[in-house]
Amino acid sequence: MTCGIVYDPSYLAHEQSQSHPERRERLSYTMDQLEEEGIFDLPQIRLIAPKPAMRDDVLLVHTEEYLKFLEDASVTGGIIDADTYIPKNLIQDALLAAGGAITGADAVLNQDVTNCFVLSRPPGHHAGISQGAGFCYLNNVAIMVRHLQSRGLRRIMILDWDAHHGNGTEEIFYDDPSVLVCSVHQYPFYPGSGRFEDIGTGDGKGYNINLPIPAGSSDKVYQYLLEEIIIPLADEYMPDAIAISAGQDNHYTDPLTGLALTAQGYSGMMKEMCILADSICYGRIIAVLEGGYSVEGGLPYTNLGLIAAMAGLDISSIREPEIYQDLLKKAVSEDAFPKVIKMVSGLKRILADHWYFIRRYESR
Numbered sequence: 001m002t003c004g005i006v007y008d009p010s011y012l013a014h015e016q017s018q019s020h021p022e023r024r025e026r027l028s029y030t031m032d033q034l035e036e037e038g039i040f041d042l043p044q045i046r047l048i049a050p051k052p053a054m055r056d057d058v059l060l061v062h063t064e065e066y067l068k069f070l071e072d073a074s075v076t077g078g079i080i081d082a083d084t085y086i087p088k089n090l091i092q093d094a095l096l097a098a099g100g101a102i103t104g105a106d107a108v109l110n111q112d113v114t115n116c117f118v119l120s121r122p123p124g125h126h127a128g129i130s131q132g133a134g135f136c137y138l139n140n141v142a143i144m145v146r147h148l149q150s151r152g153l154r155r156i157m158i159l160d161w162d163a164h165h166g167n168g169t170e171e172i173f174y175d176d177p178s179v180l181v182c183s184v185h186q187y188p189f190y191p192g193s194g195r196f197e198d199i200g201t202g203d204g205k206g207y208n209i210n211l212p213i214p215a216g217s218s219d220k221v222y223q224y225l226l227e228e229i230i231i232p233l234a235d236e237y238m239p240d241a242i243a244i245s246a247g248q249d250n251h252y253t254d255p256l257t258g259l260a261l262t263a264q265g266y267s268g269m270m271k272e273m274c275i276l277a278d279s280i281c282y283g284r285i286i287a288v289l290e291g292g293y294s295v296e297g298g299l300p301y302t303n304l305g306l307i308a309a310m311a312g313l314d315i316s317s318i319r320e321p322e323i324y325q326d327l328l329k330k331a332v333s334e335d336a337f338p339k340v341i342k343m344v345s346g347l348k349r350i351l352a353d354h355w356y357f358i359r360r361y362e363s364r
């Protein structure tokens with residue numbers, strides 16, 4: 001198994017302000033950690049330089065007007081919302097992030113690597129067809145998915161495990177059965193959307209799966225969702241590739257969110273996704289960094305754990321430093337799991353018409 005890591009020092013350039021949580025240390029600390037662990041010396045790892053996305057790539061997802069707005073505001077500076085400023089030169093950084101996802105996808109499709117992790121900034125999953133939001137400008141994963149389809153892949157599954165609902169991605173593919181969007185997110189929480197009742201529209205009905213989970217959800221909850229919904233969904237959908245909107249803000253040390261996933265939980269989840277991808281789509285996984293704001297406490301270790309799993313390395317020793325362990329006890333809520341079981345049962349009721357694995361399960 002060979003894992004590509006798409007990265008370029010230019011991914012450190014983007015900055016809204018020095019105190020903004022989506023800051024360059026998110027990546028520089030991760031890269032330091034990976035170097036310290038000798039990851040780049042391993043034969044299973046290949047470092048890949050990103051190429052910028054072209055305007056035509058972006059226009060497969062976003063409107064011409066919105067792209068023009070970003071281009072113009074990148075000259076003068078501008079603002080999208082209270083959390084999302086447009087610094088000068090933004091468009092170059094945003095095109096390199098989207099292009100990194102495309103570069104990673106091409107490396108996987110060309111069989112240069114088995115799978116790929118795109119360590120890019122700025123993130124993308126809150127960006128919809130004609131607007132940015134929540135630190136996001138261009139929807140990197142959506143642009144990459146449309147690129148894969150332009151190269152002949154028919155069905156793509158997107159798993160968005162960022163702590164926030166991937167509302168931009170949902171909007172882009174809401175009526176499209178050729179892209180199965182599955183988002184696991186803290187709920188209720190920013191951006192407010194992501195109810196399990198929202199399952200798509202028109203031909204896309206049944207192909208938008210929201211898994212809203214309460215604050216305090218731990219590794220056990222994610223494991224349950226993988227077994228109950230995510231893996232059976234993928235087995236039935238049989239995608240040609242799996243894209244992961246990999247937000248690491250579910251980690252229990254994250255300052256912006258209330259979930260309680262560990263680095264071991266993350267790497268275990270990725271390992272299962274790799275086994276799944278191996279059985280249904282030649283191992284093709286393209287993971288793209290979304291959120292994750294525990295710059296020192298969680299992010300470097302979760303990113304390391306994900307890459308180790310993708311490269312087929314032993315992940316049993318992946319964990320955070322001991323000094324953070326007390327925080328885990330405070331973060332986990334025992335009430336979360338029963339609430340998630342109830343949510344899954346409601347979700348299955350409204351998805352049963354669309355998915356055989358649910359009907360089969362119910363008839364047992």
Ligand SMILES: [Zn+2]
Pocket residue numbers: 162163164247249290291292
């Ligand atoms: Zn997030």
